[in-house]
Amino acid sequence: MPENLGSSPNETNDLEESPSEAMAEMVEFIAKAIASNPESVKVKVEKEDRQVTLYLSVHEDDKGKVIGRNGRVAQSIRSLLRVSAVKADTRAVLEIE
Numbered sequence: 078m079p080e081n082l083g084s085s086p087n088e089t090n091d092l093e094e095s096p097s098e099a100m101a102e103m104v105e106f107i108a109k110a111i112a113s114n115p116e117s118v119k120v121k122v123e124k125e126d127r128q129v130t131l132y133l134s135v136h137e138d139d140k141g142k143v144i145g146r147n148g149r150v151a152q153s154i155r156s157l158l159r160v161s162a163v164k165a166d167t168r169a170v171l172e173i174e
Contacts, residue, residue: 096165097122097129100158104131104171107154112139127167131158134174143173 094102101120109115114136121132135143144151155171162169 096161096167097124097131100129100161100165100169101131103161104133104154104158107157108133108135108139108143111142111150112136113142114139128170129162129167130170130172132172132174140173 101122105118105120108118108120112118112135117134117136117139119134121134123130123132133143142150143154145153151171151173158169158171
């Protein structure tokens with residue numbers, strides 16, 4: 078008989094997080110990887126009904142990098158965010174401040 082290597086069903090999983098927290102972490106991870114000043118990257122989350130709005134703030138010098146030429150980097154981040162939102166059955170909006 079195989080052993081139960083995971084946690085018992087009665088234990089809570091510390092790794093579980095809300096979909097909006099996961100989306101915020103993803104956006105923050107991507108922005109920090111792009112930014113020259115990763116310590117100034119902040120993500121604020123607002124939830125309203127079935128919509129999550131993420132406000133990404135970065136250092137003034139990094140705004141161009143995060144937005145990208147013709148907004149391509151920002152659109153790519155939004156595309157990844159959209160995929161995550163669909164999986165969570167919600168709508169996600171990214172605002173870059």
